Amino acid sequence: NAGVTQTPKFRILKIGQSMTLQCTQDMNHNYMYWYRQDPGMGLKLIYYSVGAGITDKGEVPNGYNVSRSTTEDFPLRLELAAPSQTSVYFCASSYSVAGGPYPSYNEQFFGPGTRLTVL
């Protein structure tokens, strides 16, 4: 298994440009997430998905959009890039199952990250 893969690894954008960050997982995980990590800071959730066709906003969704048409893919779209979006973007996936007082959670796997600079 390749796990969680992300492309590209690095990208420089000019202000106002748009781009899509790709994320694919081959573990048949139902949950997928997009985080951003600013230098020296923690992880902030942008969007997440609990399954194909279902997405929801996280803590910092403004300026981003997502879609989840398949279990495997969860692309993140940046429209009208701004310097404030300079960050490292991590995609992650996990498998969670409801049931009883203690739902089953498995490890959240992270992709290698995309380092984005907006100038």
Next chain:
Amino acid sequence: GENVEQHPSTLSVQEGDSAVIKCTYSDSASNYFPWYKQELGKRPQLIIDIRSNVGEKKDQRIAVTLNKTAKHFSLHITETQPEDSAVYFCAVMRYGQNFVFGPGTRLSVLP
């Protein structure tokens, strides 16, 4: 929403000593508590996790303790080694919600 605090923000220990990092959370319905290690320039990786029906879990030199009543959990690293130097993040999850991460602790193990 959930609020996760993590202390200390930086921690320096001598090689061989123990390190303890504590996280507190606000949502009493949270029931999954993982710890991640992130080395410089790399992705976060799970090192240990605990569920709300367990009070303590150990894996070799690493252990996590959970106090549900007080709403805090701690990471314990014994016999620290230079390769333990990294940033450690705690996280909290409640089913149907999403992971909320702490701000991180930078651990330095001095030889």
